[in-house]
Amino acid sequence: MADFKDTGLIMSGDIFMAEVDADGKFGALNGPMNVPSLSITPTSVNRISRPSFQKDNYGQALDAVNLPSDSASVTIQFDSMPAAMLAETLGGTAELADAEADSVTGEALTLTEGAWAALPHSSLAAGSVVVTKDATDVTADCDINRSAGLIKARSASAAGDVTMDYDTEAVTGHRVMGDTEISKPRYILVDGINLATGKRTRVEIFRAVLSADQATELMGTEFITGQLSGSLVVPPGKGAAYTATMYS
Known part of the structure; x- marks a missing residue:
């Protein structure tokens, strides 16, 4: 490993997302999309310790173990809103709405x-x-x-x-079938830059089982935003649910 060098990290990036199967194989990527927030929460743990009742170290831990509780999770917010992303926002799917005259x-x-x-x-x-x-x-x-x-x-x-x-008249477009996909297994790719150093970064989330989790204001005065959140899953052969690479 290279010598430690103190740097900060603020990321900008082009973010892509695709449907992914249980084996971690993903299809066509939608993006790049505008993502104001992409947050990963590590696995939460139950802390188990064996306290000492001995006179010299009474109350101190003789052993300590962290047992996993909730799995690692991710939340992604976006304001790119073509039909495919509106479908994600509404917990649905998108289909062609073309019609001939x-x-x-x-x-x-x-x-x-x-x-x-x-x-x-x-x-x-x-x-x-x-x-x-x-x-x-x-x-x-x-x-x-x-x-x-x-x-x-x-x-x-x-x-x-x-x-x-x-x-x-003949029309072309896409129709969102709302609330038809509660569970959304997705692959997420971040092709980024550390703004503090100008160096490339890359984040791959191999399989996140997401769901839409906020109300959508269709008639508001601000741009519509979507939010998906869910658990991270380790696909076969990957060894981790996600990777973050900082290039030098």
Whole structure:
């Protein structure tokens, strides 16, 4: 080992995360992500000692053993929020939400004057919506929210049972299925720099069994943040749950 040299440690880093299986094999990495906090808590212990009742050292420990209690754990906070990370934040999974353009005819719906009704589709094409009641076009008496796929009758003459014809636009995106993944085994990589020395650092967390553990304010005035926390697990063949390397 090299000679001891007194230095401080403040890290900045590009952080990546991936799903990982029980053998420690991980898939595609998401990142780099902006992480204001990544904290590791060592294994907590129960301290067992054998006190002396002898006259020369009464009350002192003759033996002491630390027995493991809770395993080492990690907490990661992030404010990078593409769909994959929103899914992590909400304890869910992400799936593709792509849809091709389509045409819908004769969609039956009952409208109530002054209240919105939801269509089975959203992303309606501009100028494509036709609302018919008793063979009469009542489109002009309706408000239409094309993005959300909502329609509202503005008058009694447009309320009641209607049929609708409309086109939908092609869309691409991702849908988060909330609260569908309680246990999230993850690999975490930190490609960092010690700001005190300018030297490279690297942290690998081989397998952390995480879960989302805080409320998510979707309509706040600050950027949404996510937080995952959980226990660190030693995968087969690794010898440790994580490593921290400081390069010279």
